Amino acid sequence: MKHKFLWIFPAIILILSGAAQAWAVNSYVSDIPNGSKFSCNTCHVNINVDNKRNDFGLAFKNNNHTWNASLASLDSDGDGYTNGTELQDPNGTWVTGQPSPGNLSLVSNPSDAGSVPPAQTYSISGTVSGAIQAGVTMTLTGSSSGSTTTGASGNYSFTGLSNGSYTITPSKTGYTITPTSIAVTISGANQTGKNFTATAVTYSISGTVSGAVQAGVTITLSGAASRTTTTDASGNYSFPGLSSGTYTVTPDKSGNTFTPASVQVVITNASVSGINFTASGAGACDNWSDVIDKYNDYVEGQAVWSEVIDCYNEYVAVHP
Numbered sequence: 001m002k003h004k005f006l007w008i009f010p011a012i013i014l015i016l017s018g019a020a021q022a023w024a025v026n027s028y029v030s031d032i033p034n035g036s037k038f039s040c041n042t043c044h045v046n047i048n049v050d051n052k053r054n055d056f057g058l059a060f061k062n063n064n065h066t067w068n069a070s071l072a073s074l075d076s077d078g079d080g081y082t083n084g085t086e087l088q089d090p091n092g093t094w095v096t097g098q099p100s101p102g103n104l105s106l107v108s109n110p111s112d113a114g115s116v117p118p119a120q121t122y123s124i125s126g127t128v129s130g131a132i133q134a135g136v137t138m139t140l141t142g143s144s145s146g147s148t149t150t151g152a153s154g155n156y157s158f159t160g161l162s163n164g165s166y167t168i169t170p171s172k173t174g175y176t177i178t179p180t181s182i183a184v185t186i187s188g189a190n191q192t193g194k195n196f197t198a199t200a201v202t203y204s205i206s207g208t209v210s211g212a213v214q215a216g217v218t219i220t221l222s223g224a225a226s227r228t229t230t231t232d233a234s235g236n237y238s239f240p241g242l243s244s245g246t247y248t249v250t251p252d253k254s255g256n257t258f259t260p261a262s263v264q265v266v267i268t269n270a271s272v273s274g275i276n277f278t279a280s281g282a283g284a285c286d287n288w289s290d291v292i293d294k295y296n297d298y299v300e301g302q303a304v305w306s307e308v309i310d311c312y313n314e315y316v317a318v319h320p
């Protein structure tokens, strides 16, 4: 009976002693910024085994169990990050009772050299506006590389980037985008508003009419766009401002035939020149209306009187 009592008594003392230790430790957890994350292991090697303090625990005890700038500035575990940095209170300004500082997910253990703050990453974002928004290829080069395409509203972003120097370069076939690139430096913050403006690249179809007439020939464009223009004094014409596509160019001037009669032109991201025609008055004056047209040309200064006579003679030859 007596032996049994002697065995139980120290056991009760041990249990009470352990409980007393736990209470003491818990009271200090709330005196350390974000102390709840690693709880007692912030200060103790393994609270489940004994009450032995780790390097940070010793520093905390030596600082009179007080969190302040002095304790925050130490790197107790020697991992290169100060206690303040690891506990998200780099300057040690937090005091007991205040809300936890910083971001709990970034808290690392100031007593464990194997526990360091996660690498911070940032983003670069912006918008492409103007002639096109969606589907613009955005290329990232510099401290890291990648590419993405703009969304429906022209927005783009590169995420997960470390501090460093980057260049954003947009590209889209058929468009000129300004600026051609933007240099971006990330230094501890996201970079927004890296914006670009797109304008559509346009092309031209041009050529010359030679032969019986040069000036005043009506040139009709049809197909992907419809327009008309008139040849200048040298027979030159041009349709600027065209997108890629398939067009047909047709010359016309009364009293004349043209070779070829029309030309199909396909624009594929480049201007097309040399779409030329040859005018021939011969054989064109076989109707009375042709003779009238030629006379009108003379009145308008686009033909000389001998041409009117020639045209009339051709008509007579066909209708003797």
Ligand SMILES: [Ca+2]
Pocket: 075, 076, 077, 078, 079, 080, 081, 082, 083, 086, 109, 110
């Ligand atoms: Ca540290």
